[in-house]
Amino acid sequence: MSMREPGLCVVDVEKGELRGATNRYTKTxxxxxxxxxxxxxxxxxxAELGxxxxxxxxxxxxxxDAGDMIIGVTRMIPGxxxxxYFLTRGHIHANPNRPEMYYGESGHGIMLLESPAGEIRTVEIGPRSLCYVPPYWIxxxxxxxxxxxxxxxxxxADSGQDYDIIAKAGGMRSRIVDDGKGGWTAVDNAGYRFRAKELVDSIMAR
Ligand SMILES: O=P(O)(O)OC[C@H]1O[C@H](O)[C@H](O)[C@@H](O)[C@@H]1O
Ligand SMILES: [Fe+2]
Incomplete structure (x- = not known):
């Protein structure tokens, strides 16, 4: 790795963006x-949102580069x-043994995690919550x-994103839905297909 200059960005919580960012990625x-x-x-x-x-x-x-780090801010509208509930596409890291951290700035979110073998975890995130996403978790x-x-x-910085792992399984094993009382609950995704043991083993060997 070569020497690089230090950086400074500012988290604009109101706008939900990183001032000084080098990239922007949007989804409709x-x-x-x-x-x-x-x-x-x-x-x-x-039709409503266009x-x-x-x-x-x-x-x-x-x-x-391996050993370098990507930092940023994500903002999602409610609905x-x-x-x-509104969700991100979701992924496993293309180098699956790479972790991630998420820090709540504003709003109320759930990090939905699934292991290659199909175990599910939910982590509730509010302001000042620091969520650790371990290696191998979608x-x-x-x-x-x-x-x-x-x-x-x-x-x-060398994590990468693999989106196919979710698509091939028919989605994630759980869906986060309205519980009818203004809160949320996780329910089974009827279309989910467990990964073959050989595939799970090959992911875990990387
Ligand atoms: O990549 P998606 O599943 O659409 O999620 C959107 C984004 O979520 C997080 O903020 C990740 O750190 C980003 O790298 C990712 O691109
Ligand atoms: Fe990620």
Missing amino acids: MGDLAGLYEDEAAYQAVL DKVVYEVTDYKPSA KVGRE HRSVNVGSTDLVMTFAYP
């Missing part, structure tokens, strides 16, 4: 086709598709609040 509802359980509700929300940004990431990426954030969910994150 149209980019999230096939992720929600209720297709009719998805079409209705899509090209509105549903979540965005602003990050500072000095390099993609539901049917009973299901992760997706969900906004279960009524305001923007804003989180700061950091992860190794």
Whole structure:
């Protein structure tokens, strides 16, 4: 690795972005086709939101070198598709043994995690919560609040993102839905298919 200059960015909690970021990544509802359980509700929300940004990431990426680090901010608007709260696409790191941390800035979120073998964990994130995503866990954030969910994150620069792992399993094993009392609950995803043991073993060997 070569010497690099120190950096400084400022987390703008109100805007839900990182001032001084080198990249911006945005998703509209149209980019999230096939992720929600209720297709009719998805079409209705899509028609309502059009090209509105549903979540965005602003990050500072000095390099993609092993040992370097990416820092950034993610912001997701509140809402539901049917009973299901707004979510990010979700991924496992392409180098699956890389971790991540998320720090709650504002709003109320859930980090939904799934191991390659299909175990599920949920971590509730509010302001000043620091969530540790260990190596090998598939992760997706969900906004279960009524305001923007804003989180700061950091992860190794050579992590990468693999989205196929979720798509091939028919989604994540659980969905985060309205519990009917203004809160949230995790329910089974009826379309979920467990990964073959050989695939789980090969991921865990990396
Ligand atoms: O990549 P997605 O699953 O769409 O999630 C959006 C973003 O979530 C987090 O903030 C990660 O640190 C980003 O690297 C990722 O791109
Ligand atoms: Fe990640």
